[in-house]
Amino acid sequence: MSGHSKWANIKNRKGAQDKKRSVAFTKASKDILTALRNGGGSGLKDAIDKAKAVNMPKENVDRLLARFESRKGNLINCILEGFGPHGVPVMVEIETDNKNRILGEIRLIFKNSGGSLGEEGSVAYFFDRVGEIVVSELDEAVQLTLIDAGAKDFDGNSVLTEVVDLKRVEEEIKKIGLVVEESGIVMRVKSPILLDSESDLNDVVELVECLEENDDVVNVFAGFDYHE
Numbered sequence: 001m002s003g004h005s006k007w008a009n010i011k012n013r014k015g016a017q018d019k020k021r022s023v024a025f026t027k028a029s030k031d032i033l034t035a036l037r038n039g040g041g042s043g044l045k046d047a048i049d050k051a052k053a054v055n056m057p058k059e060n061v062d063r064l065l066a067r068f069e070s071r072k073g074n075l076i077n078c079i080l081e082g083f084g085p086h087g088v089p090v091m092v093e094i095e096t097d098n099k100n101r102i103l104g105e106i107r108l109i110f111k112n113s114g115g116s117l118g119e120e121g122s123v124a125y126f127f128d129r130v131g132e133i134v135v136s137e138l139d140e141a142v143q144l145t146l147i148d149a150g151a152k153d154f155d156g157n158s159v160l161t162e163v164v165d166l167k168r169v170e171e172e173i174k175k176i177g178l179v180v181e182e183s184g185i186v187m188r189v190k191s192p193i194l195l196d197s198e199s200d201l202n203d204v205v206e207l208v209e210c211l212e213e214n215d216d217v218v219n220v221f222a223g224f225d226y227h228e
Contacts, residue, residue: 024054026212029064034218036068037095067215071097077218080106081123084115084222085203088193089126092211093219102216109214113207126223127187131166133159136179146172157181160188189223201226 028051035044051061074097084090090110096102107117130152138157149172150165161169163185170183195201204224211220 025051025056025060028054028056029060029215030212030218032061032064033068033095036065036072037218079120079124080117081120082106082110082115082117083123084110084207085113086193086195086200086224088115088195088204089123089189089223090115090207090211091123091127091187091221092217093221094216095218096216102214105214106211106217109207109210113210114203115207124187126191127189127221129163130186130188131161131163131169132182132184132186132188133161133166133170133173133180134182135159135173136181138178142176142178145176186219187221189221192223192225195224195226 028047031047031050032044035041035047048061075095076097076099078094078096078099080092080094080103082090082092092106094102094106103117110117135157138154138159143151143154146159146169150169151159151161152165153160159169159173166183166185170180173180195204201224204222208220208222211217
């Protein structure tokens with residue numbers, strides 16, 4: 001889960017059908033890999049079904065499964081931190097079997113975007129680690145019910161929780177009958193950098209997209225907001 005649904009519509013409106021197809025395949029791949037990391041089961045089946053729904057070729061899915069199986073014994077997790085264009089703080093969650101290689105790749109992506117990869121702790125203090133549940137709809141009555149269940153805050157159709165309360169609030173949402181579109185632990189920026197032009201926005205979104213396209217990147221969290 002990316003934890004930055006604010007730019008989802010921007011990416012979707014950016015363009016051409018082949019771009020939309022690439023974004024859909026990237027998201028499907030990430031969902032499959034997340035399900036594999038979580039032990040497979042029904043989550044993996046759901047992720048593969050969603051990949052089929054966006055016409056992702058079977059050979060792509062098979063390649064993901066085989067690659068994960070061959071690497072899973074050597075995978076390590078880490079968080080990389082840096083500043084993107086226009087001073088936007090960015091945190092990149094990585095799962096890799098070659099930390100030196102991925103460091104070089106991520107550093108180059110930041111450099112090409114006009115940003116820079118930083119040291120550990122250089123960006124983390126801009127963010128809070130929280131649970132986030134994106135639902136199909138969210139009205140005031142539902143919000144009051146979810147506050148009683150442990151919801152901490154709301155942002156559009158996102159329900160924010162303490163990390164320890166994520167599953168409990170998610171179960172309450174399902175009991176109410178709402179559709180959970182995404183759920184997971186995210187890094188949420190405390191004070192987002194406000195971007196005031198479409199050009200600046202595109203600079204940051206392009207960095208995020210380049211990072212997300214890397215197979216070893218699990219999540220990208222960028223601390224920005226934008227008002228049209």
